[in-house]
Structures are given as C-alpha cells and as structure tokens.
Amino acid sequence: MPRHSEMENGQIWAYRESPSKPLQRVRILDKGTHYDAYIRGELIDLPGRPQTYARRPKYRCQWDRLEEYLERQKELAERIEAERAEEQLRRDEEEAAKWDGFKGLNVTVPDLIAVAMGNTSVPRIAYSIEAAADECGMSPSMLKVFINNGALKVHYANSKTIILADDLKEWIERLPTERI
Numbered sequence: 001m002p003r004h005s006e007m008e009n010g011q012i013w014a015y016r017e018s019p020s021k022p023l024q025r026v027r028i029l030d031k032g033t034h035y036d037a038y039i040r041g042e043l044i045d046l047p048g049r050p051q052t053y054a055r056r057p058k059y060r061c062q063w064d065r066l067e068e069y070l071e072r073q074k075e076l077a078e079r080i081e082a083e084r085a086e087e088q089l090r091r092d093e094e095e096a097a098k099w100d101g102f103k104g105l106n107v108t109v110p111d112l113i114a115v116a117m118g119n120t121s122v123p124r125i126a127y128s129i130e131a132a133a134d135e136c137g138m139s140p141s142m143l144k145v146f147i148n149n150g151a152l153k154v155h156y157a158n159s160k161t162i163i164l165a166d167d168l169k170e171w172i173e174r175l176p177t178e179r180i
Helices: 063-100 109-116 129-136 140-148 165-174
Strands: 012-015 024-030 038-043 051-055 059-062 155-157 160-164
Touching: 012 038, 012 063, 059 063, 129 140, 129 160, 129 165, 160 165
Parallel strands: none
Antiparallel strands: 012 024, 012 059, 024 038, 038 051, 155 160
C-alpha cells in the first residue's frame, strides 16, 4: 500500500480499477491534500489519456517498483495458501480424532450414520424392563409376560431387573415372523 508521503504530482504509479482489471500506468496529476483524498491521475497508456479519480488504495505502487510489488503479492498469496492448507490439515486431524474413539469397537453402519449426524453416544449394553419395552415398541407388562414364561433371559442387580441388549436382540429374532 503506498504511503501518502511517497506520492507526488507527476509520478507514474501502478493503478488498478478493480481486482479483475489489469494494472495500468497512471501519471499523478493531483495527489490531494490528505491521505483519504481522491487522487486525480491520467491513464497514459490509453488513447486520449482519460483521467481517473480514485482513492489511494487503487494506486498500488510507483511504476518503477512494480516488480517488487508483484513479488510481495506473490509471497503474500503463497503465505495465505499455506495458512489455508494448515487450517484444513488441522480440521482433518480434528475430524480423524473423533473417529479414534471407535477403534477396536464393532461399529455398524447405523452407528457410523449416527456419528455422522452428530450422535456420538455409545450403544447401550443393557436395558431396564421399561427401556427394553420402549426399545421394542411394546408395553412393560407384555415384556414381563415373556420374562415370566422364560422366553426372555434377564439378569438381576440386587432387585433391579436388567436385560442385556444381545439377549433382547436374540429374543426378538426368535419371535415368529407371521401373526399367530
């Protein structure tokens, strides 16, 4: 970015109307009286030498320092690209760290879908009668009928009835596939 003290009337500067436009040579006609002033210049490479009025940021550098300016811009672009690559690598490592907790587990596709949707809870290994009934879509009293006739295996922690997730799954798989 040019400094106000560097710019003098009569100097030739590199001017860019917008980021998509090429740099053009401009002779400074009136640098203005303060930093934020509009600068009047003449586009010396265009026929008729039209004049332009623009603020200081449009004037990139003195024309004889253009190579130095372009080299700085190239270095800046490379640094920004390197910072973006480092940021992407950091994000990728964070994402991979989320999956490290699942190493050694028998993870199923539904588990992977749940993780992708943000649900990283660990699958249950056991249920209370109420939770098992809810999981199966039936009432606790109906589930107790199957427990009492020995069709569904249960465990006890003191007086609390516990149904293992595997036992519940096996029991459901043994149920008839047709209505009785």
